[in-house]
Structures are given as C-alpha cells and as structure tokens.
Amino acid sequence: MQTTPFGTTTVPVSRLGFGSMGLRGPRTWGIRSVDENQAERVLNAVLDAGINLLDTAPDYGLAEERIGRYLRHRRSQFLLATKCGCDPLQHADHLEVRHTWTADVLRRNLETSLRRLQTDCIDILQFHGGDARTLQQAGLIDLLQSFRQQGKIRWLGISSALPHLPDLLQLAVFDAVQVPWSCLAPQHSDCIIQAAAQGCGLIIRGGIAQGGPDAEIQRPQLNDIWQQAALDDLLPPATSRAQFILRCTLSNPLHHSVIVGTASLQHLAENVAAVAAGPLPAEILQQVTLRVAAVLAQPAPAAYS
Numbered sequence: 001m002q003t004t005p006f007g008t009t010t011v012p013v014s015r016l017g018f019g020s021m022g023l024r025g026p027r028t029w030g031i032r033s034v035d036e037n038q039a040e041r042v043l044n045a046v047l048d049a050g051i052n053l054l055d056t057a058p059d060y061g062l063a064e065e066r067i068g069r070y071l072r073h074r075r076s077q078f079l080l081a082t083k084c085g086c087d088p089l090q091h092a093d094h095l096e097v098r099h100t101w102t103a104d105v106l107r108r109n110l111e112t113s114l115r116r117l118q119t120d121c122i123d124i125l126q127f128h129g130g131d132a133r134t135l136q137q138a139g140l141i142d143l144l145q146s147f148r149q150q151g152k153i154r155w156l157g158i159s160s161a162l163p164h165l166p167d168l169l170q171l172a173v174f175d176a177v178q179v180p181w182s183c184l185a186p187q188h189s190d191c192i193i194q195a196a197a198q199g200c201g202l203i204i205r206g207g208i209a210q211g212g213p214d215a216e217i218q219r220p221q222l223n224d225i226w227q228q229a230a231l232d233d234l235l236p237p238a239t240s241r242a243q244f245i246l247r248c249t250l251s252n253p254l255h256h257s258v259i260v261g262t263a264s265l266q267h268l269a270e271n272v273a274a275v276a277a278g279p280l281p282a283e284i285l286q287q288v289t290l291r292v293a294a295v296l297a298q299p300a301p302a303a304y305s
C-alpha cells in the first residue's frame with residue numbers, strides 16, 4: 001500500500017483509508033445492515049491490505065464499538081480518526097443524527113469514543129461539522145487543544161463542507177481536514193487547495209462517489225453526471241467504473257488519504273488494486289474535468305432544484 005506524509009504531521013498515511021459509516025449496524029438508517037462477522041472480517045482485511053487510517057464517529061451506530069472490539073489488538077497498526085459535536089438520539093427503529101456544540105457534549109464524546117474504541121488516545125478528533133463562529137465562541141477549539149495537552153488526542157481535525165469550510169480554514173488550527181470530493185462532485189476543489197496550502201493532512205470522503213453507476217446502493221444524481229459526461233468513453237481496459245472514479249481521486253497528490261467505505265471484501269480488493277494501478281494519464285484527467293464541468297454548468301433539472 002502506497003503511503004504519503006500526512007501534511008505537517010509528516011506521519012505516513014495510506015493513500016487508501018477506510019470509512020466505517022457502513023458498519024453502523026441495525027436500527028440506524030439506510031437499506032443495508034452489516035452483521036458482526038462481516039464487520040470483523042472487513043476490518044481485519046482493511047489492516048491486512050496495509051490501510052492505516054480508519055475514520056469513524058459517535059454518530060455511526062455500532063461502528064466505533066466494532067473497531068474497538070475487532071481491532072484493539074492491532075491498535076498500533078492504524079491511525080484512528082473519530083468525531084465530536086455528536087449528540088445522536090436512538091429511536092426504537094432508527095438513529096437520529098444531531099450535532100450540539102457545547103463543551104459537555106464534546107467531553108462526553110471523547111470519553112465515550114475512548115471507551116468504545118478501547119484506546120487511550122485518538123489520533124485525529126474532528127469537529128463533525130459546525131461553523132467557525134460557533135466553535136470559537138463556545139470555546140471548543142481551546143477545549144480540543146486541552147484534550148491534546150492531556151494526551152487524549154494527537155491532532156485537531158474538522159470534517160466539513162461548503163459553505164462553512166473556508167471560514168473554518170481561516171482559523172488555521174487544524175492538523176487534518178476531511179472534505180468530500182470526486183470527479184463527479186468536484187465542488188470542493190478550491191477548499192482542498194486552501195487546506196493544502198496550510199499544510200493540513202487531507203482526508204477525502206466520497207472519493208469513489210459511493211461506488212459510481214455500478215454500486216449496489218444507487219445514487220441517481222451521480223449516475224446522471226457520469227452518463228451525461230460520457231465517461232464510459234474514457235474508461236481504460238480492465239478498469240471498473242468504481243476503480244476509475246477512485247483513480248481520479250487518487251491522481252491528485254493533495255489528497256493524502258481517500259477514506260472509502262465498503263462492506264465487501266471483493267470491493268476492498270478492487271480498491272486496493274486501483275491504488276496500485278497509480279494515477280490516470282493527465283490527458284484523461286483533463287477530459288474528465290472538462291466534461292464534468294460542462295455538465296455541472298448546465299441548469300439543474302427541475303427534479304433536483
């Protein structure tokens with residue numbers, strides 16, 4: 001597995017990371033629930049493949065607990081990123097994701113995450129959203145700094161998106177920034193450049209565009225962009241559409257680690273092979289960028305607006 005220095009931390013991070021949201025279990029949301037056996041198999045296969053960055057959150061049902069239960073004995077082999085500001089509410093049949101920006105919630109998140117993950121230090125503690133003004137006024141950035149001084153976390157992170165990200169980056173306090181990006185949804189390209197200029201470690205989510213047009217769980221809006229941009233024309237031989245999308249994301253060296261979620265050992269192997277295949281040729285990348293930009297410049301169909 002290829003690694004790269006994770007921003008100014010300089011710690012080697014695998015280009016392919018793992019997003020654990022899909023391991024959230026029953027009574028959460030979505031149409032698919034991964035059982036304990038499958039969670040154990042996938043998590044261990046992830047480390048066996050050389051992936052050394054795992055992303056999770058208190059909002060992801062059983063995911064933190066499962067990482068602790070199945071990977072505790074391998075804790076030295078990976079960087080652990082979780083989140084704070086999370087105030088989820090478990091209903092009888094589903095989990096309601098809520099965010100509350102208070103010191104009490106952050107302290108509770110930290111304690112709960114350390115216990116569930118069966119570790120004494122979280123490598124990256126990310127604000128799960130929030131805006132610069134709220135986080136500053138509530139003293140939450142100082143609180144995260146105090147967690148670091150106590151040795152309970154190593155680095156401060158933010159997992160965010162537009163419109164809040166540019167102002168959050170202006171604070172210049174984050175070691176790690178998690179941003180959505182794929183060739184089918186490139187709207188955060190400028191934020192990524194801004195974060196990289198500060199030396200942040202960049203974690204990319206959505207970097208396989210939820211599996212692309214062949215995914216089990218279909219995303220019609222992303223599929224439409226693929227079709228309208230006629231990206232099938234650009235597919236190299238023996239490359240799946242998901243691999244193509246992932247290779248586009250990995251072709252940008254600013255994207256230190258792309259946290260892909262999967263519950264499938266076969267997809268994990270495909271994704272590892274995509275890293276090994278390396279960046280796509282520059283002329284293909286340029287075509288993808290131009291074609292997708294042309295599609296996105298069109299007015300949105302009424303159904304999406």
Ligand SMILES: NC(=O)c1ccc[n+]([C@@H]2O[C@H](COP(=O)([O-])OP(=O)(O)OC[C@H]3O[C@@H](n4cnc5c(N)ncnc54)[C@H](OP(=O)(O)O)[C@@H]3O)[C@@H](O)[C@H]2O)c1
Pocket residue numbers: 018019020021022055056128129159160178205206207208209210211212214215216217242243259260261262263264266267268270271
């Ligand atoms: N605000 C936030 O902080 C935030 C929000 C969203 C996500 N995240 C993080 O980012 C991670 C990834 O995000 P995401 O789940 O939205 O996006 P993603 O990684 O782009 O998509 C995951 C989906 O892609 C499918 N997939 C993976 N590899 C595939 C392959 N080779 N072929 C076909 N399908 C494939 C998976 O299905 P299979 O299981 O069938 O492979 C899964 O349904 C999450 O797990 C979470 O850690 C953070």
